[in-house]
Amino acid sequence: MHIRSWIWAALFAALTAVGGMIKIPVPYVPFTLQIAAVYLAACLLGPKIGALSQLLYVLVGLAGVPVFAEGGGLGYIWKPTFGYLLGFIAGAYTSGWLIERFRWTKGGQLFAANLAALVVVYLCGGLWLYGAMKWIVEKPLTIGQTIWFGVLLPIPGDLILCAACSLVAARVWPRVRPVMTTERLGG
Numbered sequence: 774m775h776i777r778s779w780i781w782a783a784l785f786a787a788l789t790a791v792g793g794m795i796k797i798p799v800p801y802v803p804f805t806l807q808i809a810a811v812y813l814a815a816c817l818l819g820p821k822i823g824a825l826s827q828l829l830y831v832l833v834g835l836a837g838v839p840v841f842a843e844g845g846g847l848g849y850i851w852k853p854t855f856g857y858l859l860g861f862i863a864g865a866y867t868s869g870w871l872i873e874r875f876r877w878t879k880g881g882q883l884f885a886a887n888l889a890a891l892v893v894v895y896l897c898g899g900l901w902l903y904g905a906m907k908w909i910v911e912k913p914l915t916i917g918q919t920i921w922f923g924v925l926l927p928i929p930g931d932l933i934l935c936a937a938c939s940l941v942a943a944r945v946w947p948r949v950r951p952v953m954t955t956e957r958l959g960g
């Protein structure tokens with residue numbers, strides 16, 4: 774893989790870290806801006822490099838750098854929000870794959886792809902939240918509470934970010950994406 778791909782992946786990993794620092798504490802699952810970096814990485818880097826950016830982010834956090842919403846370190850895998858972090862990797866891949874497979878470029882199309890990413894993030898995050906609260910924290914949430922705190926509370930903000938990032942990506946796409954993707958880099 775071309776060095777430029779690694780640099781872009783690292784930059785978007787850093788952007789996700791910034792998104793994790795901008796947070797509003799809410800019980801169980803904080804509001805953060807991490808998902809905006811996931812949307813943009815998928816749209817501008819494609820499935821592989823987009824997912825790589827999120828994998829780098831998670832690995833740096835697990836290595837101990839406090840880039841997650843509530844710190845970092847290997848023990849973070851036991852936190853109720855760790856599933857969202859795994860969801861960022863799978864979500865970036867999903868959205869990037871849809872965009873690449875169907876050659877989507879318009880704002881509405883990117884919105885649809887990012888919506889799919891959001892579903893993946895919430896699936897991973899919600900399932901992990903439920904399991905972690907039950908078996909690790911041992912303060913179980915009901916399914917209704919899990920959906921309320923894990924999905925319904927944060928989703929309005931995430932939908933606004935989805936629309937905003939999709940429009941921005943559609944605008945900058947023609948100029949930026951050829952530079953960012955590996956298609957022309959042979960890697």
Ligand SMILES: O=C(O)CCCC[C@@H]1SC[C@@H]2NC(=O)N[C@@H]21
Pocket residue numbers: 793802803804805806807808840841842843854855857858894898927928930931
């Ligand atoms: O601990 C972490 O760093 C992960 C926090 C995950 C927060 C999730 S991301 C999707 C949803 N939208 C938000 O604003 N918060 C949750």
